[in-house]
Amino acid sequence: MNQITATPLPSHARRPRRKSWAYVRRYIALIIVSLIWLAPVAWLFLTSLKPENQITVAPPRWFPHPLSTMTLQNYEELLFRLAGGYNVPRAFFNSMLVSILGTFLVIVIDVLAGYALARMRFPGRGLIFAVIVSSMILPAEVLLIPNYITVWKLGWLDDLKALIAVPAAAGFGVFLMRQFFMGIPTDLEDAAQIDGASRLDILWYIVLPLSRGIIATLAVLTFLLYWNDFVWPYIVVNQASQMTVPVVLYAISGSLFNRYGALMSAAALAALPAIILFMFAQRLIIRSITLTGIKG
Numbered sequence: 001m002n003q004i005t006a007t008p009l010p011s012h013a014r015r016p017r018r019k020s021w022a023y024v025r026r027y028i029a030l031i032i033v034s035l036i037w038l039a040p041v042a043w044l045f046l047t048s049l050k051p052e053n054q055i056t057v058a059p060p061r062w063f064p065h066p067l068s069t070m071t072l073q074n075y076e077e078l079l080f081r082l083a084g085g086y087n088v089p090r091a092f093f094n095s096m097l098v099s100i101l102g103t104f105l106v107i108v109i110d111v112l113a114g115y116a117l118a119r120m121r122f123p124g125r126g127l128i129f130a131v132i133v134s135s136m137i138l139p140a141e142v143l144l145i146p147n148y149i150t151v152w153k154l155g156w157l158d159d160l161k162a163l164i165a166v167p168a169a170a171g172f173g174v175f176l177m178r179q180f181f182m183g184i185p186t187d188l189e190d191a192a193q194i195d196g197a198s199r200l201d202i203l204w205y206i207v208l209p210l211s212r213g214i215i216a217t218l219a220v221l222t223f224l225l226y227w228n229d230f231v232w233p234y235i236v237v238n239q240a241s242q243m244t245v246p247v248v249l250y251a252i253s254g255s256l257f258n259r260y261g262a263l264m265s266a267a268a269l270a271a272l273p274a275i276i277l278f279m280f281a282q283r284l285i286i287r288s289i290t291l292t293g294i295k296g
Helices: 011-048 073-081 088-119 125-135 140-154 160-165 172-182 187-194 199-210 212-228 231-236 245-252 260-292
Strands: none
Touching: 011 260, 073 088, 073 260, 088 125, 088 160, 088 172, 088 199, 088 212, 088 245, 088 260, 125 172, 140 231, 160 231, 172 212, 187 199, 199 212, 212 260, 231 245, 245 260
16 A cells, blocks of 8 residues: 655745745734834823813723713814913914925925035035034024024014025035936936926926935925924014914913823924825835935
């Protein structure tokens, strides 16, 4: 009688199973890390919807009990009932206006400067780039007094123009765009130049479509910089009607010291625009990170 013996699978046949298990473990680790990050954010938003008498109960509850007690009273109090002469909706409008206009200004300046430093040949190009990189080493606090004097001489104190123009002079965006443009192949640009395209045509029709991811990354970082900036608006702006969200929240925090619901709603409103922006731009950001490593 013939005896059938089982032959072991070759090693290359067992690799897919090992590889799939490695992917599963990786995704489990990512889910755990995501939950750890998400828990405080979820607690923030859920607490802002609780009545004040349920926020400090022990043991703490994630959701209001019962759910029918969930309320928007904390947001209503923050936006419409706080005294002291501070207009919170106006502060949100100011922050949104400064962040959008400042981000647009930074994108325009940094794209043009980065492309010029990456592709054009002119005297002093290396020195200009060295100065821009060197400016990134200086702490922002070192420039507070010179910037304040400049804004004062221009008559921009208590004006949103000071909050838009001064942060736009940072060198990080120029450095980022220049390094990305250096990694784009020049074949298409050379062909367009042979066909008679100008530098601006090449930038608009060839380079910018390839750079949407890195521009989105710069836009998100710049928006967050403007939105979260506190020191510079706190120094330059003294009128309540011109204050931004971080300054107004700091000003009213004393009156909300023991009112946790209003504090949570203030923090939730301050974080909401950045969260929404990142959700819409995350694919472009991931794409830019992927393309940054492609050279040739």
